[in-house]
Amino acid sequence: MLTLRRLVLIVLIVAIVDLVFMSFTFFTQIMREPSKSSISRQKPDKFFNTHENYRNDPEWVVKKNDLSSNDEKLRDESSTANRILPTVEIWSKAAIGHYLWQHILKGKFTKQTQFYHYGSKKFPDMEIKFRSGPSLMPQSLERFLSKNLDEFGRKHHYPTNIILVLNGRSQEKIDFAKTWLNYLKKLHETEYDVSFNSGAIILGHEFCFNSWIKPYLASNGGPLKFLFIVYDWADVNDQEIFQWPLGVATYRDFPAFDPNRLNFDFPRPYACNFLGTVYPNSSREELLRVVNKTSDVKCYTRPRFKWVLRKCTGLCELQRICYKTEKGAQRSLAVEKCINSSRREVVTRIREKLAELAQNVRFNSTNTGEVIQLVEHAVAAICIEKAIKPSIHPDFIIAMRICFLQIYGYNNLVNEIESLRSVMYDSSNAEHEKKLKSLWESLSPDNPLKERKSRQWTEIGFQGDDPMTDFRGMGLLGLENLLFLSRNHNKTAKLILLHSSHPSHGFPFAITGINITHIAYNLLKSGELKTHFFNSLFGTTCLDDFHKVYCYLFYMFDQLWMSEKPKDVMEFSHIREKFLVSIREKLAKFDTILVFNPPVEDV
Numbered sequence: 008m009l010t011l012r013r014l015v016l017i018v019l020i021v022a023i024v025d026l027v028f029m030s031f032t033f034f035t036q037i038m039r040e041p042s043k044s045s046i047s048r049q050k051p052d053k054f055f056n057t058h059e060n061y062r063n064d065p066e067w068v069v070k071k072n073d074l075s076s077n078d079e080k081l082r083d084e085s086s087t088a089n090r091i092l093p094t095v096e097i098w099s100k101a102a103i104g105h106y107l108w109q110h111i112l113k114g115k116f117t118k119q120t121q122f123y124h125y126g127s128k129k130f131p132d133m134e135i136k137f138r139s140g141p142s143l144m145p146q147s148l149e150r151f152l153s154k155n156l157d158e159f160g161r162k163h164h165y166p167t168n169i170i171l172v173l174n175g176r177s178q179e180k181i182d183f184a185k186t187w188l189n190y191l192k193k194l195h196e197t198e199y200d201v202s203f204n205s206g207a208i209i210l211g212h213e214f215c216f217n218s219w220i221k222p223y224l225a226s227n228g229g230p231l232k233f234l235f236i237v238y239d240w241a242d243v244n245d246q247e248i249f250q251w252p253l254g255v256a257t258y259r260d261f262p263a264f265d266p267n268r269l270n271f272d273f274p275r276p277y278a279c280n281f282l283g284t285v286y287p288n289s290s291r292e293e294l295l296r297v298v299n300k301t302s303d304v305k306c307y308t309r310p311r312f313k314w315v316l317r318k319c320t321g322l323c324e325l326q327r328i329c330y331k332t333e334k335g336a337q338r339s340l341a342v343e344k345c346i347n348s349s350r351r352e353v354v355t356r357i358r359e360k361l362a363e364l365a366q367n368v369r370f371n372s373t374n375t376g377e378v379i380q381l382v383e384h385a386v387a388a389i390c391i392e393k394a395i396k397p398s399i400h401p402d403f404i405i406a407m408r409i410c411f412l413q414i415y416g417y418n419n420l421v422n423e424i425e426s427l428r429s430v431m432y433d434s435s436n437a438e439h440e441k442k443l444k445s446l447w448e449s450l451s452p453d454n455p456l457k458e459r460k461s462r463q464w465t466e467i468g469f470q471g472d473d474p475m476t477d478f479r480g481m482g483l484l485g486l487e488n489l490l491f492l493s494r495n496h497n498k499t500a501k502l503i504l505l506h507s508s509h510p511s512h513g514f515p516f517a518i519t520g521i522n523i524t525h526i527a528y529n530l531l532k533s534g535e536l537k538t539h540f541f542n543s544l545f546g547t548t549c550l551d552d553f554h555k556v557y558c559y560l561f562y563m564f565d566q567l568w569m570s571e572k573p574k575d576v577m578e579f580s581h582i583r584e585k586f587l588v589s590i591r592e593k594l595a596k597f598d599t600i601l602v603f604n605p606p607v608e609d610v
Contacts, residue, residue, distance in 0.1 A: 092134045096169040098148075099139040100187065101210050103237060103251070104172030108137040121352055139172075145190040167203040174210045181219055184209065188223045188230075195230035206233040208251055213290045215240050224248070280307040323393040329406040336541040337597040342410040353392040357385045361415045368426065370419035371547050378547065382411045409545050416547030417540055421531055424484060424553055428528060432478040432486060434459075439483065442490055443474060449493035450504055450516075468507055468516030477521060481528065485521040491554035492520070492561060499558070499605040503565045512573045519579075523561045526587060527553065535594045539601045559603040560590070 097104060108114040108126060114137055118125040123140040151167075171191065173184040191205055211217045217240050223229035226247055235251040236243070243250045281298065285291045298306045320327065324345050332338040346358055360381060364370045370378055386407045390397055397404050433439050440459075447456050450467050457463065460472045469477050478485050493500040507516040530536045536556060540548050567586050571578070593599050 092129065092132065094168065095133065095135045096151075096167065097135065097137045097172065098143060098169060099137065099172035100143070100183070101172050101174040103208065103210055104137070104139060107172065107208070112137075121356070145187045148187070148190050149194060169203060169205050171205065171207045172209075173207060175217065175220065176210050176212060180210075181212075185219070188220075191230045192223060204232055205230045206235075207231050208235040209237070211236040211238040211240060213238060217242070277305055277307040282308075323395070325389065325393065325407070326395065326400065326403055329403050329410075334406065334409060334545065335597070336538040336599070338406065339410045339413045339541040340537060340597075342407070343414045346414075351392060353388050357388055361385060361411065362418065365415045365418035366422055368419055368423045370415045371423075371549055378412075382408055385411055412546045413541050413544065413548075416544075417534075417537055420540075420548045420550070420553060423550060424528060424531055427487060427550075428482045428484040430483040432475050432483060434473075434475050439486075442486055446486065446490050446493055449490070449497060450500060464517075467504060468514075468518050468520070470515070470518060474517065477518060481521055481524045484528065485524045487550075488524045488527070488554060488557045489517065489520045491551070492558050495554075496558055496605050499562060503561060506565055506569055509569075512568070512571075512575070514568060514576055514579065519564070520561060522583065523557060523564060526583075526590075527557045527560055530556075530590070530594070535591060538594045538597065538599045542598065542600045555603060556601055558605075559601045562603060562605060563590075 097108065099105065099108070112128060112135060114126045114128045114135070116124050116126040116137075120140070122142040123138070125136070125138050127134060127136045148169075171187055173187060174180040175184050188207075194203070195205075207220075207223075209217075209220065215238065217236060220231075220234060220236075221227055221242075223231050224234060224247055225232045233247060233249065235249045237251045239250060240248070242248055279298070281291075281295065283291065285295065295308060298308060322330070325342060328338060328341045328345060332341060346354060349355070349358075361370070364374075364378070364381060386404055387397075389395070389407065390404070395403065432443075444456065447464075447467065451463075454463070454466075462472050464472060464474050471477075504516045507514050507519065527536075531553065539556065540552065544552065564583075564586050567589075568582055571582055571585075573579075573582060593601075
């Protein structure tokens with residue numbers, strides 16, 4: 008119940024609503040609208056003023072002649088209603104601010120660069136603006152609060168509501184937080200045409216060394232009308248100082264769970280869990296020691312000690328991976344995991360750019376210039392971000408190039424195969440019909456097809472007189488696979504076709520081929536084929552590489568089928584499952600390459 012009460016309290020503090028529509032009674036006293044003569048020195052009785060507010064922008068003032076059509080519309084509506092939504096500015100210099108914005112308020116970033124993140128979200132009776140990033144400096148507060156114009160360029164006399172999100176976990180962080188709070192205090196004591204109300208959310212010290220904050224509280228003459236603090240503190244009084252019960256590092260992609268989709272009645276497998284970085288001489292070391300010694304309580308722990316390895320070796324995680332493992336699947340899979348789990352902004356941008364090229368099926372050999380340029384920029388950016396000197400670590404540069412080509416070349420292939428599979432066979436499409444006819448001619452050249460719809464199709468393993476219906480599951484991909492096998496490994500294809508016609512344990516050739524397409528497609532989508540591709544190709548992959556895997560799978564399935572000597576086709580599911588298990592076991596090994604060894608005369 009205590010947690011629920013605090014959650015409600017958080018929402019009420021953040022969600023500043025207009026008095027006209029306010030139905031809450033949480034705030035017992037509301038500051039009257041300041042007059043022009045005393046505007047800069049009046050202090051609200053409780054937290055933020057909830058009168059009509061203006062909408063600010065700390066970087067520039069929007070002038071009348073710069074207004075977009077949307078702003079014009081908003082200005083007209085505001086003029087008609089004679090009111091502007093109250094605004095709360097959240098300026099964040101700590102990860103818990105991102106948690107507040109993205110997870111609690113469900114806000115999104117409308118502007119996101121290397122130096123500045125910005126987002127705004129409107130509620131029925133207010134607007135909240137969120138800002139963070141390196142370009143947000145204490146001096147920005149002075150420029151922001153000293154303005155006397157709303158975004159329409161009009162004079163205003165309404166207070167600004169601002170929340171600072173700061174880190175006070177270590178002395179270095181405390182000194183940085185004090186820089187912000189000293190600026191805020193200076194502005195609080197300075198005469199301006201516009202007054203402001205301020206509060207703070209601070210990541211406190213693990214051992215509750217938080218007394219440094221007290222001079223900045225309103226009760227001590229400071230600018231902060233309220234303070235929320237992470238970690239417990241004896242001075243939490245639920246009047247001016249509150250404990251912040253929520254917050255995780257969203258830059259590490261901790262998921263936000265929808266409570267409506269969680270089963271709270273389901274028994275928990277663990278009594279507690281810990282996922283995080285363990286810093287030297289921190290309370291987390293003691294926590295893990297206690298948890299690991301407690302035998303009667305089952306806890307899930309997953310600490311991170313990467314900082315130790317970095318300190319000892321002088322190498323970042325990517326360097327350690329590249330130097331520790333041979334080129335191939337083990338290295339590229341580890342690099343991919345590292346890149347995908349990184350929350351560094353530079354790495355995130357690299358990941359997004361490369362993924363975008365692969366998503367558009369342009370990360371391949373037909374677009375070599377753009378691919379090479381993007382990969383070179385990605386490697387260079389990582390070297391700068393990780394302070395790696397290319398002249399000292401040339402092997403690392405080469406390794407990362409190969410890894411990027413393999414990782415995003417594979418993603419490109421996944422998207423290319425998905426596009427091909429989504430194209431349904433169309434009998435009115437001349438190109439589709441031409442390919443189907445070519446399949447027949449490759450497999451049965453001495454037996455001309457008498458007509459388009461014919462029972463002859465069953466001779467090569469289709470179910471009826473029109474093969475089009477059999478391609479519905481795998482689309483054009485099924486036909487392309489069969490056609491590649493029959494054209495490039497014709498003797499192997501005919502050998503499999505011959506086996507399929509065995510009087511005792513035959514199988515439908517074409518239908519089985521389409522089934523093998525389904526297996527190959529699922530192995531590709533699941534990422535299981537990465538082992539093969541990363542070991543056999545040290546560049547990008549292409550459609551033919553997938554076709555070769557298909558040929559290998561079809562040939563190996565035929566070998567298994569013939570060795571099993573099934574009584575009839577009803578054993579197909581059993582043999583298929585046995586085959587799939589063996590393939591997956593093979594692909595689970597880091598050194599696997601699917602080597603296709605067809606008959607010598609078919610090489």
